[in-house]
Amino acid sequence: MGRKTEQPRATVAPSPAVDPVLEAAAAAASPWPPWARRLATLALAVHVAAVFGGSMGVPPSSVLERRFADAFAWHHGLFDQGYAYRYYAEPPPTPLIQATLRREDGEIETVNVPERHVAGPPMRRQRQLALANALFSASLPQLEDPDREGDPRRTWLARSFARHLCRSHPGAESVTLRLRQHLIPSPDRVLEESRETGGPFDLFAPSMFTEPRWIGDFPCDGS
Amino acid sequence: MRRFLIDAIVYVRDLALGFSRGWSRFFFLPADPTPLGLIRALVGVLGFWSLFVIGLDLHDYLGSQGWSDAAGAYDAMPPFGWSLWFYVPDSLLRVAWLASLAVFASMAVGLFSRTTSILAWIVIVSTVRRIPIALFGFDQILSTMALYVAVSGASGRAVSLDRLLKRWREARRNAAVVRPKGARKVSPDGPGRPEPSVGANIGLRLLQLHLAFIYGMAGLAKLRGPSWWTGMALWGTMNAGEFAWLDFTWLAAWPMVLNLLTHGSLALEIVYPILIWFRLTRPLMIAGAVALHLGIAVMSPGLAEFGVAMIVANVAFVSGTWLRSLVAGRDDEQPALRVLYDGACPRCRASMALATAADPDRVVEPIDLTAIDVKTIHPSLTAEACLRSMHVVSRSGKVESGYDAVTRIGSRLPLFRPLALLGRLPGVVQAGRVAYNRIASSRPRDAVCTDETCGIHPPVSVTGAASRTRDSSAI
Numbered sequence: 012m013g014r015k016t017e018q019p020r021a022t023v024a025p026s027p028a029v030d031p032v033l034e035a036a037a038a039a040a041s042p043w044p045p046w047a048r049r050l051a052t053l054a055l056a057v058h059v060a061a062v063f064g065g066s067m068g069v070p071p072s073s074v075l076e077r078r079f080a081d082a083f084a085w086h087h088g089l090f091d092q093g094y095a096y097r098y099y100a101e102p103p104p105t106p107l108i109q110a111t112l113r114r115e116d117g118e119i120e121t122v123n124v125p126e127r128h129v130a131g132p133p134m135r136r137q138r139q140l141a142l143a144n145a146l147f148s149a150s151l152p153q154l155e156d157p158d159r160e161g162d163p164r165r166t167w168l169a170r171s172f173a174r175h176l177c178r179s180h181p182g183a184e185s186v187t188l189r190l191r192q193h194l195i196p197s198p199d200r201v202l203e204e205s206r207e208t209g210g211p212f213d214l215f216a217p218s219m220f221t222e223p224r225w226i227g228d229f230p231c232d233g234s
Numbered sequence: 235m236r237r238f239l240i241d242a243i244v245y246v247r248d249l250a251l252g253f254s255r256g257w258s259r260f261f262f263l264p265a266d267p268t269p270l271g272l273i274r275a276l277v278g279v280l281g282f283w284s285l286f287v288i289g290l291d292l293h294d295y296l297g298s299q300g301w302s303d304a305a306g307a308y309d310a311m312p313p314f315g316w317s318l319w320f321y322v323p324d325s326l327l328r329v330a331w332l333a334s335l336a337v338f339a340s341m342a343v344g345l346f347s348r349t350t351s352i353l354a355w356i357v358i359v360s361t362v363r364r365i366p367i368a369l370f371g372f373d374q375i376l377s378t379m380a381l382y383v384a385v386s387g388a389s390g391r392a393v394s395l396d397r398l399l400k401r402w403r404e405a406r407r408n409a410a411v412v413r414p415k416g417a418r419k420v421s422p423d424g425p426g427r428p429e430p431s432v433g434a435n436i437g438l439r440l441l442q443l444h445l446a447f448i449y450g451m452a453g454l455a456k457l458r459g460p461s462w463w464t465g466m467a468l469w470g471t472m473n474a475g476e477f478a479w480l481d482f483t484w485l486a487a488w489p490m491v492l493n494l495l496t497h498g499s500l501a502l503e504i505v506y507p508i509l510i511w512f513r514l515t516r517p518l519m520i521a522g523a524v525a526l527h528l529g530i531a532v533m534s535p536g537l538a539e540f541g542v543a544m545i546v547a548n549v550a551f552v553s554g555t556w557l558r559s560l561v562a563g564r565d566d567e568q569p570a571l572r573v574l575y576d577g578a579c580p581r582c583r584a585s586m587a588l589a590t591a592a593d594p595d596r597v598v599e600p601i602d603l604t605a606i607d608v609k610t611i612h613p614s615l616t617a618e619a620c621l622r623s624m625h626v627v628s629r630s631g632k633v634e635s636g637y638d639a640v641t642r643i644g645s646r647l648p649l650f651r652p653l654a655l656l657g658r659l660p661g662v663v664q665a666g667r668v669a670y671n672r673i674a675s676s677r678p679r680d681a682v683c684t685d686e687t688c689g690i691h692p693p694v695s696v697t698g699a700a701s702r703t704r705d706s707s708a709i
Binding site for chain 1: 261263302363381440455456471486536
């Protein structure tokens with residue numbers, strides 16, 4: 012790991028390139044006694060293996076990778092370091108929740124999670140996008156195969172979302188949850204429509220959203 | 235055959251020994267805790283901000299009847315998962331939230347660093363387990379950094395109030411002792427640069443390894459996506475309506491630009507885990523990562539915190555000496571200021587003790603003017619003038635005195651820089667000079683100071699400094 016070029020040296024001309032550990036390591040020996048190093052080595056090896064296993068065990072993965080990850084389930088549960096880090100492997104459309112609340116007087120209110128504009132810092136809206144994404148991930152198997160048996164996680168999450176909406180909207184009698192996706196336009200489509208309209212492309216045009224797909228109807232009776 | 239087997243065994247033995255030595259050298263040598271201290275401070279700020287934003291909808295997220303009801307979320311936890319939020323009743327949620335914010339604030343300023351780092355990690359993991367449905371990449375990175383900061387137990391050794399207060403106590407204790415020839419030492423025992431520690435090394439190494447792993451995994455995963463091969467993946471991230479706040483659709487006419495950005499991002503993530511370990515390419519990798527994450531923040535403000543967290547994690551690869559030199563100057567530029575102070579004045583000694591305690595390296599060299607001939611410091615100086623007010627001599631030979639000297643010192647110490655900037659504003663300068671002169675002229679001294687020698691009023695209390703070894707008023 013570049014050891015030969017990283018010998019400790021006088022620091023008259025500090026450089027950001029110097030390894031923060033090696034620049035201070037004028038002593039060749041560790042001040043820790045051997046037993047402490049052995050103990051720490053064991054802990055470090057387990058941790059490194061757990062982080063590695065956690066990222067490998069996420070689908071798509073081999074049986075071996077999953078078994079390896081399972082061996083460190085205790086570590087992932089305790090230390091919260093079992094992530095896959097597979098960010099944006101393919102930029103997907105963005106899921107959004109559309110909740111239709113029916114009031115006792117027959118009035119209907121539609122709530123979007125998130126709304127297009129959420130007051131406060133952008134992170135507040137980002138958390139709401141995560142809510143929609145969580146419900147979408149939990150509902151995906153059933154959205155892809157409507158005949159499939161209800162996933163207990165989906166049922167729990169959707170029911171919890173519905174209960175929360177009922178409570179936060181007093182007077183609601185029932186709530187229907189739907190999911191839709193905000194699409195990403197292709198460059199060709201943007202160029203074509205910009206040519207036709209002569210103006211900028213509207214990322215929020217109705218055609219940029221998929222038809223809402225039904226997740227479930229939930230009564231606001233506390234069940 | 236026998237020779238082959240012996241050579242193979244020798245090779246395996248050498249490999250094992252080499253690995254063992256390398257492992258020990260990698261993890262168990264003492265490291266400069268400055269990068270870790272900086273990371274601790276920034277993790278504290280990010281944790282505070284994240285929890286503050288959650289607090290805007292506190293009961294929606296952490297309440298028992300929130301988006302994910304407590305019973306369902308508890309059942310959905312992974313094996314061995316835990317969260318303290320499950321044990322906080324709704325009526326005490328705001329109190330627990332405020333207490334958690336206080337933990338992050340303490341962590342950020344480095345107060346009780348060891349304890350608050352562990353508590354901060356507990357709050358972060360508790361929040362992750364309570365609302366896994368409201369998380370994004372930022373929370374993963376924050377959790378990782380908080381874990382390593384807590385595990386190291388050494389993050390308070392730099393960039394912390396803990397260290398400042400410890401050094402200030404030392405400096406004031408030293409300032410109370412009369413040394414040979416009457417000169418006082420008004421600085422702490424140890425040097426301004428923090429002492430290297432194995433704990434800091436372990437924290438930094440784990441963060442370095444984890445970060446390299448994250449980039450590597452992110453890069454490898456992207457290789458599965460066709461748009462990363464066609465060079466149009468960034469088009470998707472820049473034109474996802476829910477994320478973008480600026481109009482990037484005009485880039486449709488510039489596919490080559492998109493190709494360049496896409497391929498560049500992917501290349502960075504793939505080569506980062508390798509090239510970050512080489513001295514020559516390390517700054518390039520860090521600069522690339524900073525550019526990438528700033529780009530993400532510009533494209534999508536909702537992911538700004540994620541970008542900032544990744545940039546903070548990259549600090550683990552930055553030299554502590556270099557970081558310090560950004561605020562303290564290089565070794566050959568120090569001491570930047572030689573400060574002539576009245577060693578017979580308790581208040582002056584205490585002020586100098588504070589300045590030296592806050593010194594990140596050895597920016598300030600305090601000189602007790604009662605123990606030297608001031609002309610040896612600068613030919614233009616006179617004892618009378620120096621006794622009238624504090625004088626500062628810069629490396630360039632520039633001499634400043636009184637209030638201007640105070641702001642000059644403040645401007646060279648990171649902790650006091652904001653105050654020094656404020657103190658130099660028009661109006662504040664004039665008021666500051668009047669206040670300084672008034673305080674300086676009425677300052678108490680250990681020794682008799684007459685108008686003939688000092689040009690100031692007689693001291694309020696006169697004590698025999700030479701006969702004392704300690705001065706309690708300086709403590």
